[in-house]
Amino acid sequence: MSDQIEQSVGDQSAENSVDIHHLEQQRRENRDAVIALGLLPYGERADDLLTLAGAHNLYASQADEQYKETNQAQRQAKRDNPDISEADLPELIDNRARVRVAGRVMLHRDNGKLIWLNLRDHTRDTFQIAVSKRDCDEAGFKLAKLLDGGDIVIAEGPLTKTNTGEITCWADTLIPASKCLVPPPEKHAGLQDTERRYRQRYMDMWSNPETTRVLLLRSKIMSAMRRYLERNDFVEVETPVLQTQAGGAAARPFLTHMNALSLDLSLRIAPELYLKRLLVGGIPRVFEVSRNFRNEGLDKSHNPEFTSLEVYQAFGNYETMMELTEGLIRELAELAASELDNDTSAMPFGDLKIDFASSFERVTYSQLFEKALGFSIDETEKARAECEKRGYKTKSKDGTPIDDIFIINELFEEVAEGMIDPAKPTFVLDYPASLSPLTRPKQGTENDVVPLADRWDIFIGGMEIGPAYTELNDPDIQAEKFLEQLSGVDAEESTFRTFDEDFVNALKVGMPPAGGLGLGMDRIVMLLSNQRSIRDVLPFPMMKPQA
């Protein structure tokens, strides 16, 4: 048995060595040569490293000039009198900042006895290192000769300016930190192949520093969001991702199975119903940064797993949520603007300049509908006729007419949403109640043709960023709404609509009146980082596996 294993391993490695590309083979040889110098090609712990930007900022021209002058004077003295004693030499004053930095080799210019490296890290696209035969230790200089693009090195030395004025670390030591065995992308164009950029993000990130900048901005946005909520006394909680019923939204879930309990489970499509249970339990202000999973299509603004922020505030309502949301988004925009050197009143997003500085627009669903269609949402016959005229679906697959409210909403989504100025963040208020089963019905509209609910949606840059409600906390109405959702849908649809009995029980125990909010954080990051695709704000977007 063990013989067989050895045999197969042996075969495999022989096979591999044949398959290794000559560019990788060359890099392996360079790595072996580094080992032969007595250096560790994969490095070890290094403390007190400066970032490249931090090192760059330490340059002090006065100290550099003083060093250059005194060094020049010393040389001149030696030229004037080659036999001059050390004691008689003019004093050499070197107060230049010394830096110790690490980075990936982006450019490598070998001038013979002087080698120039351009390093990159997450703080600077380029930082120059000079490795001279005279001034660097011997192993470091030999290492510099053996470097390949993409290698990671640690350099240490004083900061100086070159003749052409570039701040440079004039290395006296250089040690390896990691070998790059894979040939890097073209040094200027960077990695252009979109497929490889997403599949091998680790390559894209250092080849195209913009990718890293967006991901770092995302992190800062998420962090600022938490600070804002914590400042407002919200507490962060974590609720189940594995759920027996995927509730809180209507979407097709991903299914999985738990062996220990022989249980079919769904990955959550929203955390809503669990967060409200916490309100029942007595935590008055909660939020969760929730990775949600929806088994549906992919496009520029949809990834099967995405990040939402959900917030619930006891004794609030949907207006409370509007104030909270406007404050939050503006604060995040201010952060992004300062990072990217933009103006919050004109944040670039594609061709748009979005104004996050002014008060957000507010318009009701019915106002917007009437403005766009020329008649009221109560005129359902006109709506049906309009829908037919435009060729929208008015009947379901089995031929039965679609409910009035879906006709209205079809027109709203197709026509009225387009009326919203994408450059102005806009709250659309008071949605039809039957579209919002978890929302408290709007007082006084119960008997209207289209009863409304205390719900708004916010639109920015042509995208729906998220809804908020005055939460429905009457258990009887909630139970009714669940049943309403389950009736009149076909078998396929009903598989992803649920009646959560325990949630109704929680409401029976008593949930305080509350405002609730859900925001698509990926989309907010898109808006604030000027990325038109959700894939560009996710480190690892969903990709079909390669054949």
Next chain:
RNA sequence: GGGAGAGUAGCUCAAUCGGUAGAGCAUCGGCCUUUUAAGCCGCAGGUUCAGAGUUCAAGUCUCUGCUCUCCUACCA
């Protein structure tokens, strides 16, 4: 689901009417102590996504498959 486009050297890209697959960068060898995409000299590098077909001849035309991109559809 539907439509359009793309896939060529390690990378970025060319290749006219179907007629010897090229360049730049990177690599390799040589020279070079202030370069900025360093420079100069020289070498090498290809299953043109995969498979089938048409043809004297296919990167190019046809078909099938794979992957990606864009548009569209679906999506509380």
